[in-house]
Amino acid sequence: MEPALAWIVLGLPLLGAATLAAWPTEPPRSMTRVLGVGPIALGFLLSAWLYVQMLGESSDDRLVVSRVWEWIEIGDLTIDVALQIDPLSVMMMLIITGVGSLIFLYSTEYMEHDRDYRRFFAEMGFFVFSMLLLVLAANFLFLIVGWALVGLASYLLIGFYYEKPPAVAAAKKAFIINVIGDIAMVIGAFILIVELGTLDYALVFEAAPDGLSRGAVEAVTILLFVGAAAKSAQVPLHTWLPDAMEGPTPVSALIHAATMVTAGVYLVVRTHELYELAPFASDLVAITGAVTLFLAATIAMVQVDVKRVLAWSTVSQIGYMIMAAGLGAYGAAMFHLMTHAFFKALLFLSIGIVIHGLAGEQSLDRMGGLGRHLKLAYVATAIGVLAISGVPGTSGFFSKDEILASAWDAGDLGRALWVVGALAAGITAFYMFRLLLRTFYGPEPGGGYGVHPHRSRWPMTVPVAVLAVLSLFGGWIQVPSGWSWITDWLEPVIGPESIPGQQAEGVTLVASIAVVAIGAGVAWWIFAADPGRRSRLAGRFAATRRLLEDGYRFDPVYQQALVQPSRDLGDYLYGRFEPDFIQGMLKGAVSLVRGGAIALRAAQDGLVRTYAFVMVAGVVSLGALLAWVVTR
Amino acid sequence: MPMVTAIILLPLAAALALAIPGTSRPQARMTALLAAGLTLAMVISLTVRLDRDAAGLQFVDRHSWVSEAGLQWAVGVDGISIWLLLLTAGIFMLALIATAWRPPEREVGFLAAMLAGEASLLGLFAAADLVIFYVFWEAMLVPFFFLIAIWGGEGRGPATIKFIIYTMVGSVPMLVAILATAFVAQDITGQFTFDISELRGVSFSEAESTWLFAGFVLAFAIKLPIWPFHGWLPDAYRAAPLIVTAVLAAVMSKAGVYGLIRVGVPTFPDGAANFAIVLSVLALIGIVYGSLMAWRAPTMRMLVAYSSLAHLGFIVLGIMAFDIQAGQGAVLQMVNHGLVVAAAFVIVGLINRGTAGDHIDRIGGIASGAPRLAAVFLIVALAALAIPGSNSFVGEFFILTGVFRHHLWLAVLATIGILLAAVYMLRLYQTAMNGPAFGANARAIELRTLDYVVLSPLLAAMLAIALWPAGIVGSTRAPVAKAVAPAQVAAERPTDQIEAPVVPNPPPRALPLPGDEPEVAEVSP
Amino acid sequence: MNLAATTPILIVAAAATLALGVGLVPGRAAERYGPTAVAIIGLVAAAVMSLVFWGDRIEAFEGSLHIDRFSMLLNLIFITAALAVIILSIREPGAVARRGEYASLILFSTAGMMLVGAAGDLIVLFVGIEILSVSLYVLAALEVWRERSLEAGLKYLIMGAIGSSILLYGFALLYGATGTTRLGEIADALNGSALGGEPLVLGAVVLMVAGLGFKASAAPFHMWTPDVYEGAPTPITAFMSTATKAAALAAFLRIFTAGLADIEADWDLIIGVVAAAAIIVGNVAALLQDNMKRLLAYSSVGQAGYLLIGVAAGSIQGAEATLYYLLVYLAMTLAAFAIVIIREREVIDGDTVQALAGYARRRPVHGAVLTLAMLSLAGFPPLSGFLGKFLLFGSAVEADMIWLAVIGALGSIVSLGYYLRVLGVAWLGDRRPSPAERGLESPPLAGLVTVTSGLAIVALTIAASPVLDACRSAAESLLAA
């Protein structure tokens, strides 16, 4: 196995991005395309090669740490610039570069009309680099670095249309919430340094069972999970992701669906050795995932903006992964991460074709009947909807069922979470079919389409097609009671994983088919069977609907409880405290001295008598002082 | 050749040469750039030749000045001060280039004052003797007084006065403390000296140590500044010409922290230990306070000024933690803050090129007309908010690591500052750069060739530190370990954290007689 | 007898008499240049003789006069001040009609100071003080046609007479307590005696501190200083502020540090208090002054406080520091006054601070000297003023009077308020409306005095070591008796 390959894969997108950024003028578009897509595609090929190489190794030799230079030696802590090359990171590399290549290719066409073509690809390239750094890092420090840099890339790309104030605000929000996560991870790293004296994965995991007290390991894992929650949009740090849809659609597909937002899952899996020592934290992770997946699913039911529907569905799907990871089903979590990358990217890209075709229109209220105009998008979206809903045979079916089956087997908590997950699966089917039906089915909106929905060219269609195939059949690599390639592949990292029992598989299979059918049926009943029913129902559930539309009002609460008080405090300090108190101290001292000077000036009245008097008084008081001192 | 002395005297000599009436502008520019360049070259050569593993001062240069009073000229560098010298020489070089490219009125005088300022700062960072330290501490005021008073903007009069009064209020008790230190030490060891390395390890009683430390710390607290002694800062930063503000923030603000780690903590460990929590809490308040102020500040300068208050709070936290990692992080962070804040002020200057004032809310959307500037601005803003992967992150991370080890809640609360840094830096960046364009002539703001000359060294240095912090941190380990070891003992830290040996009371030695060269004794552990 | 040893004093006194005579000689040239020339020659000769006697201690008139390094060092200070003032007084309006008297009075005053410096006996000391004072009363009122000059002279005379009486009474009490007027014998009488803390001695101490404090213009005995300084002709003010203060400090050192060394516990505190009061009052009151002479007067009150720190310390180190600071103070004050004198000749109301507006920009060399002088007066490192204060504070700290050092330090913060204001006006001030030109010529060699003083400030910094050696040996000779 050649570790240098990993370095090359890591470096290529950075090189491409840097070249694009440093190019003195806007380079020709053809060159931008090559420099944008080329490194990622090449990276995918090299990752595949690395994968093939790794297949040839025995499972013990599949864990490699490749050091380049000593980054810092401070106190007794040494940190290297090093990559961890193992099945988990290779899997992530393949997903990132694979899905990434497709989305990059798609973007060459999607962004064709944009002024900042070069900037788009430079920032996307930077994102891929950061994401690769995140998954390849061999220690917590570079994990945090990668963690923050993907946040930065996300910030840049959400705010890609920086003239639009909503985009700018959304970018800021995403950044700030991610900083909260970063801080939590940093504090977690402090505990590791203080307790174990190292940040290297291998050393930490080796020393943790003996070196960390129960409290410390719970603290570390909870803190790391706060980071994961911020990045993966888990409740209560989820509010930024829907807003992040202000970014261009390919960005949403790559960063806010397929890769970056799943980093939290990766983190939990990567540090599972710690979570296994921390039952409380693991339960917290699982419960958070369950709460998130349910809340997000309910919110997704009423969203009008197509991309927001997808965003909430992303939050919900990551909730499944997190729940699985919290319950110890790491293989299932990673499996769902992969299939989700396929079908969610597919959904975004196909919806992107719609948006592109409608010149930026995103509201469901102004869509409908598009199936006639955009057949490919229709078919692709339908495949995506089937996959995410978990229709048997599609990729989502296998991965989601594995999660639920694992939950069934994971004790009382697992059973409870199973119920939530199964319920949410039905809701998922409902809102995804709602999306499908309201977009492509039914009548066209009043007044028709201002622009003629135009078809897309091959750079957009080919990735969609490839992803559609993957979404349909990508699940077959891990079939219950059949084979489990993902779990086997990851075994060197996550250890042997118990396979869900027959009962769990059976119950889950039945339940999920049932809820999907119900969910899809209800969607059909409301949105397709009778066009008027939707508005009638909307009127009946107005209050609930508003609550859901507002996402359970997290945003206003944060605004009123945290942001505004801080802002008011700042204003008070700036407007009142600083001038009155801080500046007042000096003013007071100066006016004291000045007052003294005025008094002395008044005493100097030019009269000899006064002078003589002062002199005599001076003599007397000196004498008194001396007498007092001597007699004391 | 006494390199360190030459480094200090060269800019001073150049400043005096410029002060000769009748110097023409081109001559002055050449002289200034040449002197600053040569100084920088000499500092670089020192950096290269420095023994990175040694704890004591190197390249020490000692001459008796007034031997009757124990006064001497003693300068030298170690693994801590070398980076501050490098920062000073580098930032001043860039400042002089920037001056030459947008010359102020009475340029010759300006250049002379800048060079004098450089010399005094270099002298301060190289001082190996308390009196020399004090001399440069005060001498620094003169050039900056003139720089603000003559070339300053609106409100320069009160700002200068405030600046001077505040600084003097701190430094004058320091003078008394310096004297008291020498006399008290004489009672203990029998030798009368102001030599910093000889005063280290004098076993002052706890009360003496506390009082003497108090005498010093006020000066440091004001110079830093630590909340609530920062009253001079906003006015001075507002009124000074931008280049001077940049230098003030980038270099001069390091004087206070440097004093803490060079003099305060190692010489008065018991006092430092008694004050550790007080100072740390004040620093913490400063972090939060400065961040909130920066968030609400109306102008870019004020924002950067108050952000400095917050950033320096981190450095103080690091030093007062008496932890090797935190100390090393603090030293690194001194350099980082210098680089970042200098770059930030360069950008403020560039934005001022296309706008009337520097009110943040009155400009917007510059990015569309000046994309390259926006990109650079973003990099600087991110470094300022210490995003992981940036140079500042390294410093803050290790500072807080060390603080966390000893004062868990201080470290946790200090992270509020990190969060708020993101808030105010993004406010600055986004308000000015993003949104619809208005209020500024973006074309005038966009980077030009000469701007790159100033900015790229700063950015390159930031990148270099981010990629290889060991370059700086490596040389600081031994000196920091030596500096904090006595305080660690005083704070009753576990012995496995104390790296450097603590030698009590250096052997008594008679007052050197006139003409009697004191032997150069650098005790290295 | 050792009459030879007293030659510096005799030369100055003789030159004074001669100058008076030369001033009466008819003839334009003789009248115009005669007295000045005689005075300069006499002073230079006395300086040379003082240098010649630098070395061993010689007692003249049975110990009434001590010709030691202390007195010789002070001689040099007095002579330098007198020389500078004579040079600065060339073409002084007040002296035009009476050059002979003018030069002669300055020389007599100098001779009186030299007596004080060398005094080994209370009588000699008193006589010396009176000679210098009486001469200065006349000099202060020299411009009798100017109301302010007259007022200054009269005020100075009345106040001075009160001061002298108080001092004399103190001397009388000291004599009463010890039975002798010889300082050496007084010291012997106090040595090991139980006189410390006796009312008679305490009274003597208080009255002497007050009387000498008056001459040194230390608060609260300073009230006359600003008025007299402002009213007197400026060169005379310069002379008073440098030489008189040096003489008063010499008397302090002779009496307290040397003579009353054994009862230090009785006087170190009140001298410290007087020093502190002077520092506070002088520096604070100077803040609001608009007249340079008045400002410098208050500043000199503050400086007197600093000088007294060395006395209060009561040690060799303290005496050494005071002597060194006297030298520095001489240079700084002469520099400042020289510029005021030059400016005064140029414009009407030239002694106001405002008259200096923009002056430094126009005359950068003078501006530089002014800057040096002001910064050094403020105690800005590394200038010699700083070094002097540093040593003084050091002696206070060593004598366990940290509070005094702190007050001194705070005073120097306050002092920045007015010193920097002068600099601010001089460098940055707006010259409009430009002051009415007076059109008098500057003294020919005034520039020389200015630059020399400026250089001296620097030289005393760089070559502090040999100078301090000299000061130390002078201080040691003080206590050698």
Next chain:
Amino acid sequence: MSGVPLIWYLLLSFGLFGLGLLGVMRRRNPLLMLLAVELMLNSANIALVGFARHWDNTDGQIFALVVMAVAAAEVVIGLGLVVAVFRQRLALNVDEMSSLKG
């Protein structure tokens, strides 16, 4: 020693000194002030002479003689100034001479 005890000399001297001080502080005519100052100087003389008698040496008496000469010199200067004031047609009142103040 016989004769008047020292304390009486001193009391007299103190009294005169106090009178002199009072005079200086109360009077406004410069001539009278000079007189008061003269009183103070001479009170010191009395003390000196008294002490000389007490110690039985001549130092005090010599001192007193010198002081007389000095006092005479001072008074002469004072009178000269008074005359000058008179010639300037200014009031002989020191309170009026307060143009220098502040």
